[in-house]
Amino acid sequence: MGLDTPVINSLLLLVVGDLGLWILYGLGLGYLIGSIPFGLVLTWAAGLGDIRQIGSGNIGATNVLRTGNKGLAAATLLLDGLKATAAILIVNAWYGTAPAVAAAFGAFVGHLYPIWLRLKGGKGVATYIGALLGLVPAAALAFIAVWLGMAAWKRYSSLSALTAAAATPPVLLMLAHPILAAVFLVMTLLLVWKHRANISRLRAGSEPTIGAKSAATSASA
Numbered sequence: 001m002g003l004d005t006p007v008i009n010s011l012l013l014l015v016v017g018d019l020g021l022w023i024l025y026g027l028g029l030g031y032l033i034g035s036i037p038f039g040l041v042l043t044w045a046a047g048l049g050d051i052r053q054i055g056s057g058n059i060g061a062t063n064v065l066r067t068g069n070k071g072l073a074a075a076t077l078l079l080d081g082l083k084a085t086a087a088i089l090i091v092n093a094w095y096g097t098a099p100a101v102a103a104a105f106g107a108f109v110g111h112l113y114p115i116w117l118r119l120k121g122g123k124g125v126a127t128y129i130g131a132l133l134g135l136v137p138a139a140a141l142a143f144i145a146v147w148l149g150m151a152a153w154k155r156y157s158s159l160s161a162l163t164a165a166a167a168t169p170p171v172l173l174m175l176a177h178p179i180l181a182a183v184f185l186v187m188t189l190l191l192v193w194k195h196r197a198n199i200s201r202l203r204a205g206s207e208p209t210i211g212a213k214s215a216a217t218s219a220s221a
Contacts (some may be wrong), residue, residue, distance in 0.1 A: 019098060026099030028089040033087040034110025034127060036118055039064045042072050052120075060122035063153065080122065081130030083107060088134030101183060104131035108187050112162040112194055125161045128187060132168065135180060142171045146193040147159040154207040158198035165191050 037058040043051040048067050051059055055066035061077035084107035092100035108214040111127040132140035144162040151157065165188040172181035190198070201207035 003128065015066060022095040022099040023102045026102035027096055029091055030084075030087040030103030030106025031110040031115075032106075033083050033090075033103075034081075034085055034107030035114035035116055036110075037114055038083070039076040039122065040117070042076055042079075043069075046072055048072075048175070052117075058122055059117070061126060062123075077126050078124035080111060081133065083111075084130035085105060085134040088131065089176060097151050101180065104135055105183055106170065107131060108190070112190060122186075123161075124191050125165075128165060128168075131187070132184075136172065136175060136177060137198075138175060139168060139177075139180075139196070143168055143203045152194055156202065157210050158195055158207060159202060161197055162192060162199070 016039075033189050037059045039061065043049065043054075043064060046069065048054075048069065051057075051063060051067070053143050055063045057063070061073045061080065064076045065073035084104060087103040087107040088100045091103035108124055108127050108131055110121075112121045115122045129140055129143055132143055143164045146167050147160045150160040150163045154160070168188060169181040169185040171177075172184060198207060
């Protein structure tokens with residue numbers, strides 16, 4: 001005789017409840033790791049002051065580059081990306097695949113809206129790539145390829161990032177990851193929102209090209 005329906009429903013609720021709890025753990029841990037403001041920490045440690053008082057006030061690698069320290073900007077880019085990758089790997093080892101996806105989303109949101117900085121974070125490009133690297137490395141390579149191609153053609157970093165992010169959900173669909181495609185669609189919309197000022201400048205023709213601002217910084221140094 002099979003199990004009674006109430007018993008089956010109870011078991012399903014137990015499984016779903018545990019998974020839901022693990023997903024919340026993954027989301028929370030990912031958010032905390034993603035909230036680490038490496039750009040702020042590194043520039044402060046290097047004696048360059050508060051990065052939020054420089055250039056655009058952003059905590060990401062592009063604004064760190066405006067200090068004139070290319071090594072520090074590269075380190076910020078790397079750490080902002082790898083914090084998402086690290087969150088995914090940790091959560092996957094502890095809780096499994098679904099919570100690891102939640103950790104990727106949490107890390108991205110944490111970078112955009114870090115609790116430590118009153119929800120005023122970066123624009124998320126490096127963290128977006130790091131999330132892809134931890135989940136689907138082939139999609140991360142596709143993102144980088146699209147970014148490089150657009151950057152070589154149009155010379156706009158923001159446009160390159162927006163184009164690569166827009167291409168990511170279709171790429172994930174082609175790689176047979178429909179759930180991840182949906183998750184990264186939401187992340188892409190958030191990334192677009194954080195780049196709304198860049199989009200306005202692109203439309204107005206006033207967005208600086210790659211290298212223009214760093215060159216200006218070097219000239220004034």
